[in-house]
Amino acid sequence: MSGRIVSTNIRFNLEKEADRTAWEYLQHRDKKQHRSYSRAVIAAVNDYFERRGRLASDPYLETREKEDAFLLRVLETIRAGFNQATPVSTADTLLRFLQGVQPQAAPAGEVIQEDQQEADDTALDFVDSF
Secondary structure (H helix, E strand, C coil): CCCCCCCCCCCCCCCCHHHHHHHHHHHCCCCCCCCCHHHHHHHHHHHHHHHHHHHHHCCCHHHHHHHHHHHHHHHHHHHHHHHHCCCCCCHHHHHHHHHCCCCCCCCHHHHHHHHHHHHHHHHHHHHHCC
16 A cells, blocks of 8 residues: 555534434543544444445344344353252252252152153043044
């Protein structure tokens, strides 16, 4: 490049909410990331128009981004729950955990027998329906 520089002015009407917000962003910018107003404005303009271009070619981009963010929050919540849970040492404990039964509740054998009895009753009802 030949070092060609173009200079322009930007005016902010601080009586307008959008202008005032933009001005405040520039005033409180991360000076390590954007050393000058020019660097911050250039990054913002490029991001804005690149995103508009991506949205025009893929109208579902924003929805997918929201879904991805939601799924990430769900996964983080599940991980946090597992980190707080006691370690699972046996299949019976895991079964009780999945069923929402507290460890002090019925012994594992009783829970499994109740589930088996319910499954047997359902199967017999189905066979009787013929």
